[in-house]
Amino acid sequence: MASAAPKYLELAAQMRLRIEQQPVGTPVPSERDLALESGVSRMTARRAIEVLVAEGRITREVGRGSFVARPTLSLPLTLSSFSEDVRQRGMTPSARVIEARIVPAAELAGVFGVDAVEPLVRLVRVRLADDRPMALERASLLASAAPDLLDVADFTLASLYEVLEHRYGVRFDAGTQVIQAGLVSAADGRLLDAAAGSAAFEFLRTSTASGTVLEHTVSLYPAGRFELSAAIRPTRAPGSEAPAAR
The missing domain is CATH 3.40.1410.10 (Chorismate lyase-like)
Known part of the structure; x- marks a missing residue:
């Protein structure tokens, strides 16, 4: 039986679907807020966000937060x-x-x-x-x-x-x-x-x-x-x- 995907990948997939429906520049929840909202640890939330940053779906701005990026x-x-x-x-x-x-x-x-x-x-x-x-x-x-x-x-x-x-x-x-x-x-x-x-x-x-x-x-x-x-x-x-x- 195949093992379940890691929680951070499941969370990243859920966020990916949400982001696809949002306009460019929409704020993305912080690690803390995402963890509370999703019932996961902050580490899991952080890794999920990092996946989407690496994919170019989220952009980070120092001092401002994370936002929905322009599509590649x-x-x-x-x-x-x-x-x-x-x-x-x-x-x-x-x-x-x-x-x-x-x-x-x-x-x-x-x-x-x-x-x-x-x-x-x-x-x-x-x-x-x-x-x-x-x-x-x-x-x-x-x-x-x-x-x-x-x-x-x-x-x-x-x-x-x-x-x-x-x-x-x-x-x-x-x-x-x-x-x-x-x-x-x-x-x-x-x-x-x-x-x-x-x-x-x-x-x-x-x-x-x-x-x-x-x-x-x-x-x-x-x-x-x-x-x-x-x-x-x-x-x-x-x-x-x-x-x-x-």
Whole structure:
């Protein structure tokens, strides 16, 4: 017979259901009040709250207490745009443009397979979801693939991928993406409203169209605002036999 779940996990599950019905910023009971309300020890109440803090469902503010946090954004590991992902979750995407200019390929020449003097479009933006900073995106694109790109759209609102497809006929059909654990620097933290030294995901994406590298983007996502998701499948068909060992 399976053993019952620990009390703190049962309490965390009950609180999770309650939090899902409450607006962002709603105060969460203190450890003492939660313990009295639920008939458990303060240690159990503390551990239940810690579970929800780790999940990003509760945020703690020194001197004020604990509150219902903004929900994290589930980030699928697919070749899609930030704007598309955000809209699919019922939120409004936008951006603050930090840098938009033409630069030489320089150290990215090898990534694009071009000379070091080949012009690239450099577009650095803080990506927002419902006006909340969610990511710092440093995109580089082959300028010859999208002439006058910086003049044809307002990139505080426009999706880069949508502009490339609809105006220039560029549709990415393949790419590689590397995900690394990282830390938020002091400068990036000011842009993202995140604490310096806090955990982050760093995405390095290189996208191609018809075999030509057209985009290389490095994006920084504060870890507490995201969860990663991916569809998975077995490496061999169900029922098939594994190859014999030699």
